[in-house]
Amino acid sequence: MLRVGPALLALTTLAALTGCAAATPATASGITKQATVDVYAAASLTDVFTQLGTEFEAGHPGVKVTLTFAGSSELAAQINELAPADVFASANEAQMEVAREHILGGPQVFTQNALAIAIANGNPLGIRSLADLARKDVVTVLCAEQVPCGSAAAALFAAARVRVSPASEEANVTDVLGKVASGEADAGLVYVTDLARAHGVEGIAIPNTEAAANRYPIAVMDTGDAPDAAASFVAFVESAQGQAVLTAAGFQGAS
Amino acid sequence: MTSHLPRWMAALAVAGATLVLLPIAGVLTRVDWSDFGAQVTSPQALTALGLSLRTALVATVACLVIGVPLGYVLAVMRSRWKAVLRALVLAPLVLPPVVGGLALLYAFGRRGLLGGTFEALGISIAFSTAAVVMAQTFVALPFMVLTTESAIAARGTRQESIARMYGASRTRTFAWVTLPALLPALAAGTVLAFARAIGEFGATLTFAGSLEGVTRTAPLEIYLQREIDPGAAVALSLVLLIVAVAVVAVAYRPLTRKSAT
Numbered sequence: 483m484l485r486v487g488p489a490l491l492a493l494t495t496l497a498a499l500t501g502c503a504a505a506t507p508a509t510a511s512g513i514t515k516q517a518t519v520d521v522y523a524a525a526s527l528t529d530v531f532t533q534l535g536t537e538f539e540a541g542h543p544g545v546k547v548t549l550t551f552a553g554s555s556e557l558a559a560q561i562n563e564l565a566p567a568d569v570f571a572s573a574n575e576a577q578m579e580v581a582r583e584h585i586l587g588g589p590q591v592f593t594q595n596a597l598a599i600a601i602a603n604g605n606p607l608g609i610r611s612l613a614d615l616a617r618k619d620v621v622t623v624l625c626a627e628q629v630p631c632g633s634a635a636a637a638l639f640a641a642a643r644v645r646v647s648p649a650s651e652e653a654n655v656t657d658v659l660g661k662v663a664s665g666e667a668d669a670g671l672v673y674v675t676d677l678a679r680a681h682g683v684e685g686i687a688i689p690n691t692e693a694a695a696n697r698y699p700i701a702v703m704d705t706g707d708a709p710d711a712a713a714s715f716v717a718f719v720e721s722a723q724g725q726a727v728l729t730a731a732g733f734q735g736a737s
Numbered sequence: 738m739t740s741h742l743p744r745w746m747a748a749l750a751v752a753g754a755t756l757v758l759l760p761i762a763g764v765l766t767r768v769d770w771s772d773f774g775a776q777v778t779s780p781q782a783l784t785a786l787g788l789s790l791r792t793a794l795v796a797t798v799a800c801l802v803i804g805v806p807l808g809y810v811l812a813v814m815r816s817r818w819k820a821v822l823r824a825l826v827l828a829p830l831v832l833p834p835v836v837g838g839l840a841l842l843y844a845f846g847r848r849g850l851l852g853g854t855f856e857a858l859g860i861s862i863a864f865s866t867a868a869v870v871m872a873q874t875f876v877a878l879p880f881m882v883l884t885t886e887s888a889i890a891a892r893g894t895r896q897e898s899i900a901r902m903y904g905a906s907r908t909r910t911f912a913w914v915t916l917p918a919l920l921p922a923l924a925a926g927t928v929l930a931f932a933r934a935i936g937e938f939g940a941t942l943t944f945a946g947s948l949e950g951v952t953r954t955a956p957l958e959i960y961l962q963r964e965i966d967p968g969a970a971v972a973l974s975l976v977l978l979i980v981a982v983a984v985v986a987v988a989y990r991p992l993t994r995k996s997a998t
Contacts, residue, residue: 502770555964621864623946649864651953651998653961661946665848666863 517711518546520566524554524573524698525656526595530731531571536719537727545711546717553654554609554630555580561705568706569715571698574630578699586709588701592720594734595698597634600662600672600683607668609623612642612688623658623667626651630696631658635671637694659683675732695734764978784950785958786976792866792954793934796873800881800930805923807878808885809915813894815863823886834939837875841944844878845871868945869952873934880929888922889915891912925988932984936977 500627523531528551535547536587550557550686554577561581571592572578578589601609605618615622624646625632632651639646639679649667655676661667663682673696700719702712718724725735769776776782811823830838843849845862855862862868896918900910938956947950947961955973963970 553964559964559967623864626947626961628961648948650948652947653957653964657942657947660943664842664846666842666846666946 493665516546517544517708519550519568519708519711519715520548520550520706521569521571521715522550522557522561522565522567522703523554523569523571524557525551525654526670526675527551527571527698529679530675530727530733533727534719534724537723538715539733541718542711542714545714549713557581561703564705566706567703568708568712569700570703571700571719573698574633574696575699576633577630578701581703584703584705586702586704587713588716589699590701590716590720591697591736592700592716593698593725593728593736594692594695595673595675595732596688596695596734597631597638597671598674598677598688599686600659600670600677600680601686602662602668603684605680605684605686609669609686611686612638612644614648615671616644621649621666621668622646623650623652623661623670624648625655625658625671626653629653631655631671631673634694634696638688638691641690641694663701678732692734697736698733745991747988755772761978764971764974765830769968769972769976772968773972773975777976779969780967781949781958781962782955782973785953785955785973788866788869788950788953789935789955791871793931793937794870796877796934797931798928799874800877800934801923801927803874804878804881804926804930805885807934808882809889811879811882812889826882827879828875830883832876834876834937835943837870838940838943840942841868841872841875847942864946864948864952866951869941869954872940872944873937876937876940877930877933880933881923881926884922884926884929885919888919889938892918928984928988932981932988935980 494705521531521535531549535549536713539545539547550565551731552560554573557567557570558572558577558580559566561570561584567584569582570581572579572581572589573595575591578585599609599612599615601607607614607617609615609620614620624635627633627636631654650661652661655672658667658670659672659676659680662670663680671672672680672685674685674687677683700716702716706712720736729735777786794993806818807826811819814822816822845851845855845868847856847861862871872957897910900914901907905913914959935954936956937954938960941952941954942960943959947957948955953961955977959970959973959977962973
């Protein structure tokens with residue numbers, strides 16, 4: 483017969499091992515010599531926050547910034563599952579609201595991002611405005627309305643009184659950009675800042691997008707272990723130096 | 738049999754089982770049972786499940802129609818290229834799903850190898866249900882090819898030679914001699930191909946897009962809902978989990994019985 487004694491032993495050993503990993507001593511709160519700020523930021527902030535992290539570390543010796551990038555809704559869900567975030571920067575206010583109960587300080591809106599039309603290089607179909615996305619010969623791809631880029635797009639179309647039947651409703655803006663870049667779709671709505679770093683696509687600015695622009699809030703979260711260092715990172719993002727990095731990448735001012 | 742099993746191996750087996758069973762238990766703990774019925778019968782969930790069922794069935798039939806001949810060819814082929822061909826044909830089995838999607842795009846997309854041909858014929862595969870079926874067939878085909886090939890290779894072609902000697906045509910020999918002998922293997926291959934097709938995600942997302950009722954199958958619906966309504970995503974995940982367990986139970990039952998006797 484199978485005896486379970488050794489098996490149980492193995493299991494307890496396993497549990498002990500994983501327990502050890504989880505119980506690494508928490509760093510004391512406050513800016514100590516080895517403070518690490520865990521920043522969870524929306525995927526659209528990848529380039530700018532990487533640069534901001536480096537600049538912040540240069541000005542704050544002994545503080546290390548680790549960055550996690552993903553869709554805002556995914557990050558909010560992770561924080562609600564107690565991921566060790568010190569700072570959360572979301573691509574819209576709705577997702578900050580999802581993680582509300584873990585906010586320690588804030589949130590403040592620190593930047594805005596508008597939508598633009600992404601088209602194939604050379605614009606073979608002569609697309610000029612939102613109305614062209616409703617043309618029968620134009621294959622348009624959007625974000626699903628339930629995610630930030632999709633709700634912003636829906637607001638834009640409503641304001642412009644344009645009805646579009648998208649060929650696909652993607653779960654995030656990267657997939658929209660991918661469909662246009664690969665040539666499967668003729669046009670899509672993406673963030674201005676996505677266009678700045680994309681290859682194989684061109685962008686068309688949309689007039690009066692401010693109304694539908696995404697407001698990005700940032701907050702210090704109670705899931706992390708370095709709230710003081712986190713607060714100074716947030717202050718740095720809102721400083722003139724931080725805002726300059728954002729504007730250079732195509733983001734707009736906070737107000 | 739268990740009496741010869743080294744004790745340390747039993748311990749490792751328990752660790753292995755835990756690794757698989759704990760995540761399944763994790764899904765179960767997150768299901769909101771009071772809401773489960775409503776979540777899996779919501780219009781979006783039913784549309785996604787219905788689309789998954791229809792596309793996976795068509796993909797499974799496609800796998801039977803082209804996979805069995807391909808498996809047969811591989812089994813009887815005598816060429817030094819056989820190993821290379823087999824490796825290439827079975828690659829989707831281990832290919833990362835996104836890579837599969839990109840590969841399909843480069844072959845059948847608007848800018849792909851056959852894109853111009855399709856456009857000239859007035860066929861547009863992009864963002865259509867046909868693209869979903871192609872992605873599913875692409876990833877499920879290896880299961881059918883593999884089961885057919887090993888079944889034919891295991892029993893040899895002696896009976897076929899006899900049938901041909903008595904004057905039966907090739908097609909008649911296949912229909913009356915080869916096919917009946919292959920049935921158990923084909924049943925297993927069919928169930929596995931169906932399961933793989935219904936679980937297809939990455940290639941569909943990359944190649945077909947995501948539109949309710951057209952290309953958004955159950956796995957893509959879970960991917961979207963997971964960010965908006967995690968409860969609905971969990972409920973739908975449980976449905977697919979049950980399908981997966983049922984399929985594996987059916988597909989592997991005959992094999993275990995045989996080895997037990």
